[in-house]
Amino acid sequence: MLIQNWQKSNINSKQTKPFVIDLLDMDYFNYHRRKSSEVKIGKTPLGDNNPIRIQSMTNTSTMDTLACVEQSIRIIEAGGDYVRLTAQGVREAENLANIKNDLHKKGYYTPLVADIHFNPSAAEAAAKIVEKVRINPGNFVDCARKFKHLEYTEEEYAAEIDKIRARLVPFLQICRKHKTAIRIGVNHGSLSDRIMSRYGDTPEGMVESCLEFLRICKDESFSDIVISIKASNTVIMVRTVRLLVAAMEKENMHYPLHLGVTEAGDGEDGRIKSAVGIGALLADGIGDTIRVSLSEAPEQEIPVAKKLVDYIYKRNHHPIIHAQKALEFDYFNPQKRNTWSSGNIGGTQVPVVIADYNENGTPLSQYPFKADFYYTGKNDYKNFPAALNRIIDFSHYKPAKNQYPLFSIYEIDKIENCNAPIKFLSIQLSDYNGTIQHILNEDKNIVLILNSTHSNPVGEQRALFHQLINDKINAPIILRNEYNESSEEDLQLKAGADFGALLLDYFGEGIWLKNKGEIDTSNLVQYMFGILQATRQRISKTEYISCPGCGRTLFDLQQTISRVKAATSHLKGLKIGIMGCIVNGPGEMADADYGYVGAARGKISLYKGKTCIEKNIPEENAVDKLIELIKENGDWKDK
Structure with missing residues (x-):
């Protein structure tokens, strides 16, 4: 059983207290949804065995009833299960009644969610009208963030918690009376100065900010609660949600989770970044509702979210992957795997990008990004730029500068007689055996190309990484995933989710995206750099x-x-x-x-x-x- 030591700082004494979190009761390699409690939200319940719900948020003024109604309808007709609207003050909160009534008159009964910051009175007003209210622990009671360091004794800190209790309990009573659910929504960008002063700008601080409110709700026997804990940095987001789930299990809490990457952006970047962060957690079975936050029209978020959920959910009941977790792997704080260096691959170097070369595609000089290696297979492209690194199938390989062979598993007996400085070996989990283990122990110029045809590619590829860790083999690994997509959006989402889940666990010294569908192959290089940037593994653009x-x-x-x-x-x-x-x-x-x-x-x-x-x-x-x-x-x- 893995253990994460969570050090909670005592600001005044400068001492630390250990907070122990056990590894989740989950199968890291085989997909299944985390079991959560059910929350009643109007006639669209959340959690437990209900489908993963999709939602978005209006960007119109809440005082503009007509605009909010029209935009809400567009979100609902796109497939949104919930519609969220901001309520800055009591006036906006009360106008939610007009919006709700007009939607009902038009035959739309989708639950509405009020989004509250800084104003508990607005939250109380909204709770009497809509089906769910989102409150932010960072500013529900605490003052607006000023980035000031605050000193507290233990007694003073406990008094601050009492202030939260005194303000929160009346709100819970209103929600109970009106059968209104609550989302406790923590954002990395709005932690209070009080939390920041004690825990720092950390995932642990975000988790504790949430737990302070959850414990009060539990004491009050209020259970219609949804949790979100978000960040724009996918590394922080994934680590924080994992920590939160483990902390809740420790305290016998099983509330459903709302997933999202805040400030993901627009276009290709927004889709890839959302797929990386949300997809990594969905792959672990975590998540009961999602919102893909794009800087676009809200209704455009819905099909993106649905595609992502549907793709991951297809893994349900997949063939079992038999694997053993590496004891040294820390699920809550993964570290880069120790690998040897072959040329510019592995060691402390950034992950590389490998692409299929298409002589008839966009000229290399016009690419926004160039791959580190181009695969030409059995083709002898006479005009291939000599300065670029080239990967050739071993059967057609001849030693030359910047050219490297790719061996299939059936050519394993020839690999030790090849003197190339980098030798690529294509394998999948089922190929791994004692012979390959022996060869990898003897030859430090080998780089593995890891494939998967499993319906849960993330789980199967994880399994080989853990096997290599257990066998103390430090060969660099390139993750290769192949798709058959004719939609750029579909490819961005699927590749982002699959590569992202592994890269956020620091597995993979490079990526290779292949696609059989009718998409301009020149874009695949750009997508790969986008995935590496979204995982903070390799920065290549603004x-x-x-x-x-x-x-x-x-x-x-x-x-x-x-x-x-x-x-x-x-x-x-x-x-x-x-x-x-x-x-x-x-x-x-x-x-x-x-x-x-x-x-x-x-x-x-x-x-x-x-x-x-x-x-x-x-x-x-x-x-x-x-x-x-x-x-x-x-x-x-x-x-």
Whole structure:
């Protein structure tokens, strides 16, 4: 049984107290959904044996009844099981009754969810109207985050918890009376200064922020609770949710989970990033409802979420994968596997990208990204650029600079007589035996290409990694997945989910995406770099942390994102946050180098990290001011 030692700091004494979490009672290799309790949300219950529910959120003003109704209908007709609306104050919360009544008149009875920040009175008003209310532990009682360090004695800290109890219990009583469910929604970008001061900006702090509220709900025997614990960083998101599930099991809590990657962005990046984070958790059987947060029209989120859920759920009742977990693998805090280095693969080097070469595809000089290796198989492309690394099937391989052989499992007897500096060996789990183990112990130039045709490819590929760890074999491994997709979106989601689940456990020294469907093969290289960036394994472009927008958004989000990207997309490695309002803005800015945040209607504030540099800039000047700020800090490069 693996154990995660969670150190909870005592700010005043500087001592630590161990908090022990056991490994989840789950099969890490075989898919099945985590068993959660059922929550009544109108006539659409959540958790237990119910389907994984899909939801989105309106981005219209909650005071604009007609606009909210029309957008809610679009979300519902796209397949949304719940519709969420922001309620900044009591006035907005009370107008939810008009929105709900108009939807009912039109024959739509989908449950509505009120999204509350900073205002318990608004939460209480909304709880009398809608089927579910989301509250944020970071700002329900605690003051708005100011990034101040606060000192507490144990008695003072306990008194702060009593303040939460005193404010939360009346809200629970209203929810109980009106049969209203609650979502306790923790965001990495809005942890309170109190939590930050005691636990730091950590997954453990996020989990404790949630548990403080859950324990009060449990004491009050209130169980219609859904949990979300989100971040824009997929590494933090996945680790935090895993820790939360284990912590809840420890305290005999089984509440259903809402999954999402905050500020995922738009287009290809938003889909890949969401698939990586949400898909990794769904692959573990974690998740009862999801929201894919795209900086696009809310109804466009629904089909993306449905495709992701349907893809993972097809693994249900798959053929059993027999495997043994490696004792040294820490599910809650995975570390990069120790591997030898073959050329530019393995060791401490970033994961590589391998692509199929298509002579008739987009010329290599026009690719946004170039792969580290191109596979040409049995083809002898006379015009293949000599400077690029080339992988050739062993049967057609001749020693030459920048050319490397790929052996099939049937050519294993020939591998030891080949003197190539990098030798690729294509295998799957069922191929692994004592002969291969012996060869890998003897030859440190071998790089494995790991394939899977199993209906649960993540589980099967995990199994071989754990077998190699147990056998103390440090061969680098390239993850190769093949699909048959004619939709770019489908390929982005499936590849993001499969590769992401393994890369977030730090398995894989490279990736190789193949597709038989009718998609421009030149895009596959871009997708692979996008997956590596989304898992924080290899940074190759500007990182945008952009919110999906809601009724609080103070500017045209999609147009703004487009303008900011047009000006800054060449700044490789820079992280830029684009936030519609201040709820998560300054908090998520902690993970960004620069921030562009809505301050008032038509006004923008600019941030450098957590610090606000300039406030209330007219929107028409804000992008130019952002460029000036980047230049002043020495991070600008000309295109």
